[in-house]
Amino acid sequence: MKKLVYTGKTKDVFALDNGNYLLKFKDDCTGKDGVFDPGENSVGLTIDGVGDVNLRMSIYFFEKINAAGIKTHYINANLDDTTMEVVPAKPFGKGLEVICRHKAVGSFLRRYSDYVQEGADLPAYVEMTFKNDAKGDPLVTKDGLVVLGVMTEKQYDDMKAMTQKITQIVADDLKEKGLILYDIKFEFGYGKDGEVILIDEIASGNMRVYKDGQYIDPMTLSKLFFAK
Structure with missing residues (x-):
């Protein structure tokens, strides 16, 4: 038996009798005005088959990350x-998104265009935002997360280090396929012992990838990724 407990933008979540959860991948993508953008906080378009390819890519990377010893x-x-x-995990606060950036694009560029050129290199720059559509997913600092009681300093440090390691795993894999990762978005939770674990998905809809200087949409990316 399964019971629907949450309806998300790109996935539905069901509780299972064994205490675990089941994520149902949908064909919805975040974006604006019919254009995909992983930095947007609302569903902008539906692409047939994107749920299937997002699941396939998530399986691929989760297995690779698990093999690297990352929980x-x-x-x-x-x-x-x-x-x-998936195993149950508690969210940090009411939900937190963690972005790792290798290039200056998207919302980072919109915020800081007075100080950085589009496509400029960023040193695995990590930033975190609260999941709050009404407030535009506001940025939050390490000090802010700690003083608000969302996480401990150790949890923050662990999460940042994990984010950079996972991003490098994804970037290296894409590079072997002639693809360049510009940025990627993750979600983390924690177990009963407070240990930080990677949750949600790792899919084309959560990353910006370029080939020969051109942005690749999620479905095209998935096709290139799994091309033999």
């Missing part, structure tokens, strides 16, 4: 019904 919530997946079983 995730991934247990197994079923491609036939585009679902993934």
Whole structure:
């Protein structure tokens, strides 16, 4: 038996009898005015089959990250019904997004265009935002997260280090395929012992990737990624 407990932008979440959760991947993408943008905080378009390819890419990277000794919530997946079983994890606060940037694009460029050129190199720059659509997913600092009681300093440091390691794993894999990662978005939670774990998904809809200087949309990226 499964019980719907949450309806998200790109996934629905079901509680299972065994205490785990089931994520149902949908064909919705974040964006604005019909254009995909992982930095936007609302569903902007629907692309047939994107749920399936996002799940496939998530499986690929979760297994690779687990093999690298980095803890995730991934247990197994079923491609036939585009679902993934995961261990339970508590969110930080009411939800936190963690972005790692290798290049200056998207919302980073919009905020800091007076100080940086589009496409400028960034040193695995990590920033965190609260998941709050009404407030535009506001940025929050380490000090802010600690003083608000969202996480401890150690949890922040662990999360930042994990984010940079995971981003490098993804970037190296994409580079082997002739693709360049500009930025990527993750979500983390924590278990009963407070240990930080990677949750949610790792898919084309959560990253900006370029080839030969040109941005690649999520479906094209997925096709290139899995091309033999």
